[in-house]
Amino acid sequence: MEQQSKALARITSVETAAERTAGTTGGGEDLAVLAPAAAAALNLLADAVRRGGADHDDIVQALKAARVHEAFAAVFDAASERVMDAADDPYDFDVRLHADNLAGAAGDVRRAFEWL
Secondary structure: OOOOOOOOOOOOOOOOHHHHHHOOOOOOHHHHHHHHHHHHHHHHHHHHHHHOOOOHHHHHHHHHHHOHHHHHHHHHHHHHHHHHHHOOOOOOHHHHHHHHHHHHHHHHHHHHHHHO
């Protein structure tokens, strides 16, 4: 009888077409390359979960062990910090609201994993 691996996936890196052809990017181009790469990695993970034989607890534990939630929340934290760093007036209500919403999204991601 053929045995199926219980491992979801082991992704050590994701290289986009832009990186293969242009090498490393700098400045504002980083997000244009890295955001699609991050989405591709998460889609690969979702596909591995769909096709794998792991149960709910195995999936949750693998995601927690990899600290996927912390990595995703760190993106929102960094965006919140960037909004405040770029602000001309740190007391501007609209800027502060935008930064607070991003920081709140980071907290929501972390709290979602506490409930799993």
